[in-house]
Amino acid sequence: MLYPKALQQGDTIAVIAPAGPVDKERLDKGVSFLKEKGLYVELGKHVKAVHGYLAGRDEERLADFHQMVADPMIKGIIFARGGYGAGRIAADIDYELIRANPKIIWGYSDITYLHTAVRQQTGLVTFHGPMPASDIASEEFDALSAKGFDQLFRETELCYREEISPLQVLNGGVATGPLVGGNLSLIISTLGTRYEIDTRGKLLFIEDIDEVPYRIDGMLNQLKLAGKLEHAAGIVVGDFAKAVPKKEPSLSLQEVFEHYFGKLTCPVMSGFKIGHCYPHIAIPLGAKATLNTYQKTLHVEAGVRR
Structure with a gap:
């Protein structure tokens, strides 16, 4: 794997919007938080642009991304929000430029598409974490979520225990491998493309929001039929916010999880507060991790290097 360099006080980071349009007041509030961390913030030229449900046209959002990757003064790129649209620029990204200029890339939700594409094309470790114009x-937005940004300044191993949230074992065991994944619906959208997620020997992390049980059932079934569940070394189930049936009768979310995960041979544990939730624990994707259902822990190695 390729690791980005840790930030230092006084470094400049970029905030850009590769997906949906941002609320300007919320963006300003999020940027203020980043400045309080001792960072200078440079906004992308088109970060406040609006093109329907997109933050500007594809070529504008792509240009902001490439500019910040190429600029040696920019030490990290934090995406303003998710929404929709990151996948539209994936095929035109200059992955060699990223490989030649590895730096922190941070975001989640729709950004899952970019996490997967960038990691599999370049080997760069990226960060799944709360974003300025939405969560922050x-x-x-709470202190524990805010603390997640500290891992960008020093090599920090994450140890997730039940002190953070109750964890449920769906299948027992211990497994180690790179931690990959993100938003379930975005993972599904990579299937059949050149950016199709590779779960072989990996710990697959999933989360989502506003998806009812039958929709989650359908997505997990697609992952199963594509061989992504059986090839995974382990599965980390994050937060599934607002996953309640809108009509009856319905299977519960727990019943859906038990159907797809209960018969696997790899360890599976749910209850992680990672995703569209508070606290929102930030994690480095691509970093080596160990899931241990007997100790009820998830250990993830540091996502930056000095």
Whole structure:
């Protein structure tokens, strides 16, 4: 794997919007938080652009990304929000440029598409974490979520235990491998493309929001039929916010998980507060991790190097 360099106080980071349009007031609030971390913030030229449900046209969002990757003064790129649209620029990204200029890339939700594409094309470790114009700007943004940004400044191993949230064992065991994945619906959208997620020997992390049980059932079934579940070394189930049936009768989310995960030979554990939730624990994707259902822990190695 290729690791980005840790940040230092006084470094400059970029905030750009590769997906949906941002709320300007929320963006300002999120940027203020990043500045309080001792960072200078440079906004992308088109970060406040609006093109329907996109933050500017594809070529504009792509140009902002390439500019910040190429600029040696920019030490990290934090995406303003998710929404929709990151996958539209994936085929035109200059992955050799990223490989030649490895730096911190941070975001989640729709950004899952870019995490997967960038990691599999370049080997770069990227970060799944709360974003300035969505999570950070929320009144619910808490101290534990904020603390996740500290891992960008020094080599920090994450050890997730039940002190953070109750964890449920769906299948017992211990497994080690690179931690990959993100938003379930975005993982599904990579299937059949050149950026199709590779789960072989990996710990597959999944989360989502506003998806009812039958929709999650359908997505997990697609992963199963594509061989992505059986090839995974282990499965880390994050937060599935608002995953409640809108009509009855319905299977519960727990019943859906038990159907797809209960018969696997790899360890599976759910309950991780990673995703569209608070706290939102930030994790480095691509970093080596160990899932241990007997100790109920998830250990993830540091995502930056000095």
